[in-house]
Amino acid sequence: MGTNIACLDEEQGKILVALLNLLIPPDIEMPGAGEVFIAENEPAWLLDVLSFIGQEAQSQFGLEFPSLSVAEQAKLVGQFKRKDFRLFNKLVTEVMQCYYQNGKVLKAIRMETRPPFPDGYFVPDGDFALLEPVFERSKMYRS
Numbered sequence: 001m002g003t004n005i006a007c008l009d010e011e012q013g014k015i016l017v018a019l020l021n022l023l024i025p026p027d028i029e030m031p032g033a034g035e036v037f038i039a040e041n042e043p044a045w046l047l048d049v050l051s052f053i054g055q056e057a058q059s060q061f062g063l064e065f066p067s068l069s070v071a072e073q074a075k076l077v078g079q080f081k082r083k084d085f086r087l088f089n090k091l092v093t094e095v096m097q098c099y100y101q102n103g104k105v106l107k108a109i110r111m112e113t114r115p116p117f118p119d120g121y122f123v124p125d126g127d128f129a130l131l132e133p134v135f136e137r138s139k140m141y142r143s
Contacts, residue, residue, distance in 0.1 A: 012054070014064070019034075
């Protein structure tokens, strides 16, 4: 299990790994989010997410969330998203930030596993002539 959150019991950890791998599933070249997610602290909001997902899995299907099919898991996550959109967005944002900072993921997408500064990354020059129509049009807002 790739998660590293001390406040979770074994069942919560399994729910979290299944949920993360549903959000970003593993494939041949890329690890799933469940393999690389590490929380810096013990967020109470994450316990709320896992509690809802675990309870709904039991009440709707009589099974633990990790035992459900991908379609059933997606259904529960969709219900959670409709129930608490802000908390769902917080979860997705946290997962994405953690995932795309992980060394395994950076190597898989052929990025150097180093901080962006002080060396920075090469950004090719753009063609500013493409913006000429924007500069030439009249004002589109009130003065």
